[in-house]
Amino acid sequence: xxxxxxxxxxxxxxxxxxxxxxxxxxxxxxxxxxxxxxxxxxxxxxxxxxxxxxxxxxxxxxxxxxxxxxxxxxxxxxxxxxxxxxxxxxxxxxxxxxxxxxxxxxxxxxxxxxxxxxxxxxxxxxxxxxxxxxxxxxxxxxxxxxxxxxxxxxxxxxx
Numbered sequence: 001x002x003x004x005x006x007x008x009x010x011x012x013x014x015x016x017x018x019x020x021x022x023x024x025x026x027x028x029x030x031x032x033x034x035x036x037x038x039x040x041x042x043x044x045x046x047x048x049x050x051x052x053x054x055x056x057x058x059x060x061x062x063x064x065x066x067x068x069x070x071x072x073x074x075x076x077x078x079x080x081x082x083x084x085x086x087x088x089x090x091x092x093x094x095x096x097x098x099x100x101x102x103x104x105x106x107x108x109x110x111x112x113x114x115x116x117x118x119x120x121x122x123x124x125x126x127x128x129x130x131x132x133x134x135x136x137x138x139x140x141x142x143x144x145x146x147x148x149x150x151x152x153x154x155x156x157x158x159x
Contacts, residue, residue: 004127005094006134009104015144017136020124025131029064036124036133040064044117044125044141046100048084048092048109051076056084056092056109058102059153062116062123067153075112075151094128101126101134102145111148118142118150 003019010017026032033040041063049057049072057076061067073081089097094106102111102125117123117138124133125141142148 002129004129004132004134005104006101006126006128010134010136010144013103013144015136015140017134017140019127020133020135022131022133032124032133036135038122038124038135039120041116042120042123044123046093046102046126048089048100050082050084050088051078051110056088056107058093058100058105058109058111059114060102060111060117060125061114061153062120065116065154067114068155071151071153071155075153095126096130099126099128099130099132101128104128111145112153113142113145113148113150114153115150116154 007019020036022035029040029043033043045061047059049059051057073079086097092107092109093100120138123138123141124135127134
């Protein structure tokens with residue numbers, strides 16, 4: 001079987017990780033977590049946003065929660081931000097939606113890490129291939145990402 005592109009990128013950086021291959025197609029967040037022996041909060045989504053016409057940002061988010069558009073716009077100092085289209089995701093990352101990981105990208109993009117990502121000891125990220133994921137320690141993920149901003153992107157609901 002082919003080695004996922006995100007795994008190849010991590011190997012070049014000497015980042016310890018393992019490839020997890022799903023035996024059946026993943027159709028939900030819960031199934032992905034269950035198959036990997038993880039909680040949903042350990043599944044990291046890598047979402048691409050278009051900040052300006054030619055500026056993109058990757059946001060790593062733990063779990064299925066919805067990030068706050070208000071906080072995201074404030075963070076970028078923009079009144080309007082959109083999720084990247086399927087075509088933009090492929091052009092910027094080289095990966096299809098549902099497989100995106102933050103390594104081995106085709107084009108440069110600012111990377112933000114939602115603080116919840118670092119609360120888990122072990123996480124899984126997109127591998128660049130369908131039905132495969134990369135499992136690694138969140139500390140190794142953070143170190144491999146380099147100079148990234150850790151941000152709060154969930155509303156606190158008055159807590």
